Amino acid sequence: MEREKIIAALETAFAEISGAEYEDEPETFAEFLESFKKFRDPDFPVYWIPYTIEEAVEALTDRNFGWHEDALKDEWSYTGEFSFICVDPETLKCLTAERSNGSCTVSVVFPILSIDDAVQVVEYFLRLVQQA
Amino acid sequence: MQLEQQTFTDEQIKQAIEEVWQELLQEADAEDYSLEEYLEDYRKYWNDPDFPNDIPEIVVRTVERLIGKTLAWYCELGRDPAGFTGEYSFIVVDPKTQKCLTFRQYTSDGINIHYFLSVTGTVVYYEDIIRLVNKLISYISPALNS
Numbered sequence: 001m002e003r004e005k006i007i008a009a010l011e012t013a014f015a016e017i018s019g020a021e022y023e024d025e026p027e028t029f030a031e032f033l034e035s036f037k038k039f040r041d042p043d044f045p046v047y048w049i050p051y052t053i054e055e056a057v058e059a060l061t062d063r064n065f066g067w068h069e070d071a072l073k074d075e076w077s078y079t080g081e082f083s084f085i086c087v088d089p090e091t092l093k094c095l096t097a098e099r100s101n102g103s104c105t106v107s108v109v110f111p112i113l114s115i116d117d118a119v120q121v122v123e124y125f126l127r128l129v130q131q132a
Numbered sequence: 133m134q135l136e137q138q139t140f141t142d143e144q145i146k147q148a149i150e151e152v153w154q155e156l157l158q159e160a161d162a163e164d165y166s167l168e169e170y171l172e173d174y175r176k177y178w179n180d181p182d183f184p185n186d187i188p189e190i191v192v193r194t195v196e197r198l199i200g201k202t203l204a205w206y207c208e209l210g211r212d213p214a215g216f217t218g219e220y221s222f223i224v225v226d227p228k229t230q231k232c233l234t235f236r237q238y239t240s241d242g243i244n245i246h247y248f249l250s251v252t253g254t255v256v257y258y259e260d261i262i263r264l265v266n267k268l269i270s271y272i273s274p275a276l277n278s
Contacts, residue, residue: 085206094204
């Protein structure tokens with residue numbers, strides 16, 4: 001899928017989630033990620049980031065999924081990494097489950113500190129949905 | 133394996149918990165430390181972020197032992213500004229089929245993949261672990277059987 005289309009879906013999703021759609025000079029998702037990268041403020045509404053990704057994936061696939069997301073932290077603050085679990089409600093299949101060396105993990109972790117990172121994560125989920 | 137009709141007695145669950153606890157001690161190369169002692173420490177230090185919370189591991193491994201099946205799982209500890217709330221949020225997946233066993237759909241977009249288990253007042257005794265094991269088995273059984 002074209003990068004521009006993914007970015008447009010991310011920006012639309014972010015405007016809805018952050019309430020920016022009602023502001024005169026709304027902050028873009030790209031700007032929001034830049035601020036997060038710079039400050040990593042513990043009071044930052046950090047979950048807007050995974051919610052925006054999930055919303056964009058659902059809009060681009062025109063489907064709903066079951067999600068779990070977590071913003072990872074170290075002793076000081078957010079690390080900029082997010083873990084996701086995604087389940088397809090039609091098949092109940094956990095799309096993020098991966099088997100290796102005899103064990104199975106259910107979550108995937110990505111750093112998301114820029115719009116490029118966000119695009120890559122959306123592309124990853126679009127591939128998962130396509131493969132499923 | 134059909135689990136809907138299968139129930140486990142408290143004694144069976146207790147025995148499985150004990151076996152799991154011994155397994156965990158061996159893996160940690162720990163000295164003799166009974167589950168009762170661990171739970172006593174848990175009741176004192178449950179809200180200390182450095183205290184190792186083994187409850188999810190004990191619960192899922194006991195379920196695995198009882199149903200004779202390995203599970204893939206994720207557990208998040210519920211937190212509020214004061215710390216751990218005593219809530220455990222489990223996501224359980226069958227590694228063979230990759231089916232999410234804790235999935236529930238209530239409306240077209242009302243999808244939930246977690247199963248929340250809580251321990252009142254975050255004070256955990258042996259019987260609480262038995263209760264958590266029983267509840268998790270009941271919750272995942274329909275999806276395991278379908």
